[in-house]
Amino acid sequence: MIFGLTFSSLRLLILSLAVLSQIYLFYRVRKAIRSLHRPHRFKRLAIPAAGVAMVLLFAASLYIVFKPIPWVYPPTPAQVVFFYPPAVWGLGSIFSALLLLIFQLAGGIGGAALRLLRKAACRAAAPPFGRSLRVVQLTDIHAGLYMNREQLRCYADKVISLQPDLFVLTGDYVSNSLSFLPGCLEEMTRIRAPYGTFATLGNHEHWYAGLDELREIFRKSGIPLLNNEHRVISTERGPFAVAGIDDLRNGDPDLDAALRGLDRAVPTLLLSHRPEIFPEAAGRAIPLTLSGHYHGGQIKIGPPGAGISLAHLRTPYPEGLYRIGDSRLYVSRGIGTTFTPVRLNAPPEVTVIQLT
Structure with missing residues (x-):
């Protein structure tokens, strides 16, 4: 007996969890497919196809569990092809479903994180900008x-409630498919800031499309893409500029091109997906650079506010506020996740910065 359960009862419990996990995962996959900007016919075919694939994998995993299989080591090619995928799916689907459900029930949108980010934003508000700007x-x-259309809509609603003067997006709009980009941008266009919305690219966009295709998607959305370029915005207290550069590793970044023709006296906000541009930006006397990429570590080990993650070993700018001279860098934790839907000691963040 294990935990007071007979072997038969324990196996029935695990089987029940496995069945429920398949149902929940199919529900999440169906929502993801429905949020795609693809023809209705495609969605009508893709949803049952995904369901059939899940049923086949699950049935195969059950066969492996209940039918003795002559495993050998090292495994034969036939075992790798026919037995390993369903075996991995059987166990992995349970953990994936539980993680997705737990973090959904725990409030993945992170209302508490919004209160925390307001405090962080106050600290980041210090660089003089010559005009009041949220x-x-x-x-x-x-x-x-892990970030469906419904969740995107909730985040967009939060941003709208903050009444920004300027709304900026700093890359990695999708996780592993460009099909989700149009829907993501469609939700972002609901946010109408008086001085506009501007975006720059991250590494994930470059993984799945060329620059011309990305430009066309952004053009159709109506959101200006600042890829090594800038825009000058007029206000009653004088102009300011928003500049953006391409991803530092997967793109073709050019800060010179982004600032070309821009008067150095015009206060400039620089958008860069990765924060490592900061020393160069500070050398150009750019008051504020906004970045992301590292998710604040996403999974940090240690007490809240003092944890360490792989990101903290890879960059000197994993999250928060940094200063070189009169220039500031703020690295947001962002709102999404990659590889796993888990965040530990790195809650999602909608960054609010009040410039003066």
Whole structure:
């Protein structure tokens, strides 16, 4: 007996969890497919196809569990092809479903995180900008299975409630498929800031499409894409500029091109998906750079506010506020996740910065 259960009872319990996990995962997959900007016919075929694939994988995993299989080591190619995928699916689907459900029930939108980010934003408000400006930043959205259309709409509603003067997006709009990008941008266009919305690219966009295709998607959305370029915005207290550069590793970044023709006396806000541009930006006397990419570590080990993650070992700018001279960098934790829908000691963040 295990935990007071007979072997038969324990196996029935695990089987029940497995069945429920398949149902919940199919529900999440169906929502993700429905949020795609694809023809209705495609969705009508894709949803049952996904269901059939899940049923076949689950049935195969049950066969492996209840039917003795002559496993050998090292495994034969036939075992790798026919037995390993369903075996991995059988166990992995249970954990994936539980994680998705737990984080949905725990409030993945993160209302508490919004209160925390307001405090962080006050600290980031210090760089003098010569005009009062409320900037709201979203980054690392990662639309897909772990960030569906309904969640995107909730985040857009939160941004709208903050009444930004300027709304900026700093890359990684999708997780593992460009099909989710149009729907993501459609939700972002609901946010109408007086001085506009501007976006720059992250590494995930470059993984799945060329620059011309990405430009066309953004053009259709109506959101200006700042890819090594800038826009000058007029206000009653004088102009300011928003500049954006391409992803530092997967794109073709060019800060010179982004600032070309821009008067150095015009206060400039720089958008860069990765924060490592900051020393160069500070050398150009750019008052404020906004970045993301590292999710604040996403999974940090240690006490709240003092944890360490792989991101903290990869970059000197994993999250928060940094300063070089009179220039500031703010690195947002973003709102999405990659690889796993888990965040630990790195809650999602909608960044609010009040410039003066």
